[in-house]
Amino acid sequence: MGNILVFGASGQLGQCLAHVARERNTPGLQFLPEDQANILDLAGLRAQFARYQPSYCINCAAYTAVDKAEDEVELARKINRDGVANLSQLCAEYGTTLIQISTDFVFAGTGNQPLVETDASAPLSVYGLTKLEGEQVVPGYTSQYFILRTSWLYSEYANNFVKTMLKLGQERDELRVIWDQVGTPTYAIDLAGCILTIIETQSREFGLYHYSNEGVTSWYDFATAIFELSGTTVKTTPIRTAEYPTKATRPAYSVLDKTKVKTQLGVVIPHWRTSLQTCLERLQQAVSAA
Numbered sequence: 001m002g003n004i005l006v007f008g009a010s011g012q013l014g015q016c017l018a019h020v021a022r023e024r025n026t027p028g029l030q031f032l033p034e035d036q037a038n039i040l041d042l043a044g045l046r047a048q049f050a051r052y053q054p055s056y057c058i059n060c061a062a063y064t065a066v067d068k069a070e071d072e073v074e075l076a077r078k079i080n081r082d083g084v085a086n087l088s089q090l091c092a093e094y095g096t097t098l099i100q101i102s103t104d105f106v107f108a109g110t111g112n113q114p115l116v117e118t119d120a121s122a123p124l125s126v127y128g129l130t131k132l133e134g135e136q137v138v139p140g141y142t143s144q145y146f147i148l149r150t151s152w153l154y155s156e157y158a159n160n161f162v163k164t165m166l167k168l169g170q171e172r173d174e175l176r177v178i179w180d181q182v183g184t185p186t187y188a189i190d191l192a193g194c195i196l197t198i199i200e201t202q203s204r205e206f207g208l209y210h211y212s213n214e215g216v217t218s219w220y221d222f223a224t225a226i227f228e229l230s231g232t233t234v235k236t237t238p239i240r241t242a243e244y245p246t247k248a249t250r251p252a253y254s255v256l257d258k259t260k261v262k263t264q265l266g267v268v269i270p271h272w273r274t275s276l277q278t279c280l281e282r283l284q285q286a287v288s289a290a
């Protein structure tokens with residue numbers, strides 16, 4: 001399979017890839033954190049490509065602070081668009097397949113039907129817009145790519161909604177959580193598994209794919225499930241988006257249709273509740289072991 005370069009290795013998905021690669025004994029992965037490989041530094045990246053001659057490049061690096069991006073447009077665009085352009089250019093030069101990760105936030109989310117890859121994008125936020133720009137630069141350099149749009153990532157690694165809820169559940173008597181944003185949580189470990197499956201099967205079905213866990217929920221129902229399955233007692237009140245003001249506007253409905261990834265790449269996707277249970281068990285084991 002050759003070398004597989006992972007950029008943004010110390011982020012959530014990067015750490016999940018390391019976890020799954022260990023479990024599966026996948027050879028060849030080279031994990032490059034930001035201090036060894038800044039995706040804005042084309043010369044530095046070229047040195048890594050020259051050294052490893054990679055068959056695959058997995059880009060887990062991104063600017064992911066959704067609200068902060070509204071005030072840091074240029075930095076978000078540099079990382080989410082120009083960084084992707086740099087990697088795409090080098091993938092073209094080295095015959096490397098690019099695996100790029102994108103987001104449900106490329107959609108406006110005004111509909112009520114699961115979104116397919118060909119549905120019109122119309123981002124509501126700087127984060128969503130710059131991620132869409134990142135998708136759009138890739139085909140200008142190479143046709144050898146997989147772009148996986150995913151949603152609501154969580155895991156036992158880095159910061160995410162599940163870990164935030166568990167922490168706030170301990171600290172507070174009551175939590176107020178939005179019920180009128182509907183989507184699907186995705187266990188980043190499952191997404192990492194999908195990425196490694198694409199590589200292991202050496203799929204040539206290049207293109208744009210949607211990947212999340214199965215099922216549909218709201219942030220409120222997700223929070224409720226986190227508390228129920230972890231045995232946390234905390235009063236959880238459903239609120240509307242308007243009652244929780246944030247800098248960035250988020251889509252009201254961003255459920256992704258996974259038909260394409262399932263039929264063309266043959267991946268099997270767990271339901272979000274099953275994967276949530278797995279994650280909570282692993283978090284619990286980590287607490288007990290500590």
Ligand SMILES: NC(=O)C1=CN([C@@H]2O[C@H](COP(=O)(O)OP(=O)(O)OC[C@H]3O[C@@H](n4cnc5c(N)ncnc54)[C@H](OP(=O)(O)O)[C@@H]3O)[C@@H](O)[C@H]2O)C=CC1
Binds near residue numbers: 008009012064079154
């Ligand atoms: N988290 C989510 O809910 C979702 C994420 N996604 C997408 O999935 C992918 C992975 O997200 P996730 O792992 O959760 O995000 P994280 O924010 O956990 O990880 C991103 C990593 O990229 C690093 N990074 C930032 N700038 C650069 C740079 N110039 N060069 C190299 N590395 C850099 C960050 O470092 P530092 O922290 O030091 O800045 C961080 O370690 C991203 O493309 C994201 O847009 C899609 C849908 C949902």
Ligand SMILES: Cc1cn([C@H]2C[C@H](O)[C@@H](COP(=O)(O)OP(=O)(O)O[C@H]3O[C@@H](C)C(=O)[C@@H](O)[C@H]3O)O2)c(=O)[nH]c1=O
Binds near residue numbers: 153175176177219
């Ligand atoms: C902490 C908290 C959040 N919320 C809401 C705010 C928001 O609408 C939702 C989730 O909060 P977060 O801050 O985790 O949301 P956010 O960081 O916007 O999550 C997004 O991140 C980017 C990177 C993506 O690509 C998206 O798919 C999505 O996962 O829950 C509450 O209603 N109550 C609360 O107490």
Ligand SMILES: [Mg+2]
Binds near residue numbers: 034
């Ligand atoms: Mg940084």
